[in-house]
Each structure stands twice: as C-alpha cells, then as structure tokens.
Amino acid sequence: MKIAILVAVLVAAVFATVLTASTVTKVVVDQQEAAAGGILNTSCDAAIGPTQPGQPETGAGQAQDLDNEQRGIVSLIISIGKQRSLAPRAWQVAIQAGMTESHLHNLSYGDRDSLGIFQMRPSMNWGSVAQVTDPNYAINKFYDVLLAVPDWQNERPGEAAQAVERSGFPDRYHQWEAMASVLIENLGQVVDASGCGQGLGAALPPSQAAAQAIKFALGEQGKPYVWGATGPDSYDCSGLMLRAYESAGVILPRVSQDQYKAGAMLPVREAQPGDLIFLATDPADPSTIHHVAMYLGDGKIVEAQQTGVPVHVRPFSFDEAEVVPQAVRPGV
Numbered sequence: 001m002k003i004a005i006l007v008a009v010l011v012a013a014v015f016a017t018v019l020t021a022s023t024v025t026k027v028v029v030d031q032q033e034a035a036a037g038g039i040l041n042t043s044c045d046a047a048i049g050p051t052q053p054g055q056p057e058t059g060a061g062q063a064q065d066l067d068n069e070q071r072g073i074v075s076l077i078i079s080i081g082k083q084r085s086l087a088p089r090a091w092q093v094a095i096q097a098g099m100t101e102s103h104l105h106n107l108s109y110g111d112r113d114s115l116g117i118f119q120m121r122p123s124m125n126w127g128s129v130a131q132v133t134d135p136n137y138a139i140n141k142f143y144d145v146l147l148a149v150p151d152w153q154n155e156r157p158g159e160a161a162q163a164v165e166r167s168g169f170p171d172r173y174h175q176w177e178a179m180a181s182v183l184i185e186n187l188g189q190v191v192d193a194s195g196c197g198q199g200l201g202a203a204l205p206p207s208q209a210a211a212q213a214i215k216f217a218l219g220e221q222g223k224p225y226v227w228g229a230t231g232p233d234s235y236d237c238s239g240l241m242l243r244a245y246e247s248a249g250v251i252l253p254r255v256s257q258d259q260y261k262a263g264a265m266l267p268v269r270e271a272q273p274g275d276l277i278f279l280a281t282d283p284a285d286p287s288t289i290h291h292v293a294m295y296l297g298d299g300k301i302v303e304a305q306q307t308g309v310p311v312h313v314r315p316f317s318f319d320e321a322e323v324v325p326q327a328v329r330p331g332v
Contacts, residue, residue: 059178063186070104071187073117073135078188080139088190089153089160094142095180097161100173106135118142118165189221209331210274212248217241217294217302220311225304230254235304235311237292241276244294250331256292260324264332269318271327273297277316278324289324 066074074095081091098104101119110119116133120126120141131137145164146152152160157180158173165173184190205211220243223234230239238256245252252262260278271277275295281288293303293316301316 059180059182062176062179063182066104069106073098073104073106074183075187076135077139078184080136081143082188084140084143086143086147087153088184088188089157090143090146091184091188092157092177092180093146093152093160093164094139095183096157096173096176097142097165099176099179100161100167101165106133106138108133189218205273206329207274207331209245209248209250210272210329213241213244213250213274213330214294214296214302216247217244217311218313220244221302221313223304223311225307225309225311227307237304240302240304240311241292241294245330248331252330257286257289259292259330260286260289260326260328263328263330265326265328268323268325268327271295272329275327275329277301277327279320279322280324281322283322283324286324291322295327 077094077098078091081088081094095104098117101114102110102117104117106117107115107119109115113121113123115122115129116138117135118132118138118141120132120138122129122132126132127137127141132141142164146160149155149160149163152163155163156174157177158171161173162170167173205214217240220231220235220240223231225236226234227236228239229235231243235243238252238254238259241256241259242252242254252259256278259276263276266275268277273296277293277295278286278289279291279293280286281290291303291305293301293305295301295316296313299315299317300313302311302313304311305314
C-alpha cells in the first residue's frame with residue numbers, strides 16, 4: 001500500500017521549503033558553570049540526541065534525495081509520534097530503522113517473509129501480511145516494541161533501532177543518524193535535534209528556566225492564534241509566554257502589560273534567549289504595550305502574532321518599530 005500521492009506531493013513541497021531555509025535556530029541548555037556547584041551542564045539532551053558530530057551536510061544531502069514516498073513515510077512517522085506524545089528521540093529511532101530496513105519504502109517483499117517499512121515478519125508475530133504492510137499499523141507497532149525496550153531513551157538511536165529489529169548487522173542503523181536528525185528538525189520542527197549542536201555561542205539561555213520556556217514555546221509552533229487563548233490548542237501572545245514559563249515553574253501574569261512588570265528589566269539590546277520582548281504603540285509608554293514575544297538569540301523570536309498566523313519563529317531586529325527599550329527576564 002502506498003502513501004497517497006497528494007499527501008506526498010504536499011509533504012515534498014513543505015520539505016523543499018524548510019531545507020532551503022536558513023539554518024534552524026539552535027537552542028541549548030545553559031552551559032555556564034552552575035554558580036552554586038561549579039557543575040558544567042551538558043548541551044546534549046538525551047531525550048533527543050546525540051547524533052554523529054561533523055555530519056550535518058551529509059545528513060542534509062541524504063534528506064534532500066528522498067523521494068515522495070519516503071518523505072510521506074517520514075511525515076507519518078513524525079505525525080504518529082506526536083499523536084502518541086513520544087519524544088523526538090523515538091521518531092529518530094523509527095526513521096533510522098525504516099531507512100535501514102526498506103529505505104523508507106512500504107515494500108511488498110523482503111528476506112523470507114519480511115514486509116513493509118520495517119521488514120516485519122508475520123511468522124514472527126509482528127502481525128498479518130495486511131497489517132505489516134499498512135504504514136499506520138507498522139509505525140504504531142514499531143513504537144509499541146520500542147517502548148518496551150528497557151532504557152531505550154538513553155541509548156544511541158541506532159542501538160535502540162537494533163533492539164527493536166534484532167538484525168544480524170547491528171551497526172548498520174547508525175549510518176542514517178545525521179539524516180534522521182535533519183528530518184526531525186525540519187519536518188518535525190524540532191530545534192537542534194542532535195542536542196549537541198553549536199548552540200547560540202555566547203548567547204546562551206541565562207537559566208534552566210529560560211531554556212525550558214524556549215523548548216516549550218518552540219514545541220507549540222503551528223498552533224493557531226486565538227485572542228485570549230492560553231493553550232493547549234491555541235494561544236495569543238501573552239498566553240504562549242504564560243504557558244512557556246509555567247512549564248519551567250515560573251508564574252507570569254496573564255496579559256502582556258502585566259508581564260512587562262514580572263521580572264528583571266534590562267536594555268532590550270542586551271536580551272538573551274528566553275527574555276521577553278515587548279511592542280507598544282508608544283514604546284516610551286508601557287501602558288500602550290500590545291504584544292509580547294520570546295527572544296531566541298541570533299536575531300530571532302518565537303511568538304503568537306495575530307489572527308490567521310500560527311505560532312512561529314521569525315527574524316527580529318531591535319530596530320523594529322514599536323520595540324519597547326526594555327526586555328524582561330522572568331523569574332529574576
């Protein structure tokens with residue numbers, strides 16, 4: 001059974017757009033020495049990475065070469081993973097397994113009675129022929145078996161794939177690690193999927209709370225703007241900031257004008273990732289504030305902007321009209 005042609009074409013169009021866009025903003029956890037304990041925190045998030053360092057160009061090239069069916073299957077792997085609230089690490093494991101076993105094609109043949117994306121064998125109780133060649137069934141079945149693997153989250157993705165597939169060639173899953181990372185960053189809208197990227201250089205989140213707030217806000221991309229909404233299905237500008245910092249244990253007021261007073265102020269041009277940026281009809285008058293966004297560093301913000309525009313990341317300049325000259329660092 002093939003993925004619908006129309007879906008594949010649409011996915012291909014999106015895929016082409018994201019791969020030709022500028023490099024995805026990298027967001028890492030605080031790497032500065034913890035003031036109290038002198039402990040250097042790692043930038044590698046075991047819930048997502050790691051991936052092989054030094055191979056982003058190779059991974060991007062491999063991802064660009066995928067055909068419509070392959071892209072459609074990747075999109076379905078990610079979609080089902082999101083529906084099941086699985087971490088991006090699980091998507092990466094499934095992509096690497098599927099690429100190794102079938103090159104992400106829904107095959108009607110294979111070694112002995114192996115079939116489908118993951119070359120599941122009906123004779124080994126993976127399901128019937130009809131089931132293992134149904135992409136929805138196969139992907140869900142793969143995730144079911146993966147979740148039963150002890151401590152799979154802390155294994156290298158290729159090792160977790162091998163634990164599910166039990167191949168006679170256990171190392172072969174690693175070759176698609178960089179490609180899978182590129183795919184979940186772009187099609188899955190995950191920032192720094194490797195968890196070991198270059199980050200933001202000197203512009204690191206000033207706290208673990210800021211890093212968590214960034215992670216939450218970026219994870220809400222694509223959800224619609226609705227005035228007065230505070231999630232989980234839609235947001236307005238201050239509602240997104242409220243929930244992002246709430247996920248980090250920091251409680252903010254409901255509306256943007258009050259959020260302006262909910263933390264330490266600093267010159268807006270000194271803002272760091274996680275700090276709140278405000279727009280006002282009269283930037284010198286805080287009572288005219290009408291919008292709030294989260295600064296990501298590297299000239300980018302994440303925001304719920306207006307009706308008809310979903311939560312997104314966009315380029316930002318401190319010279320934009322209406323920028324209030326003070327940023328706010330919540331929780332300080």
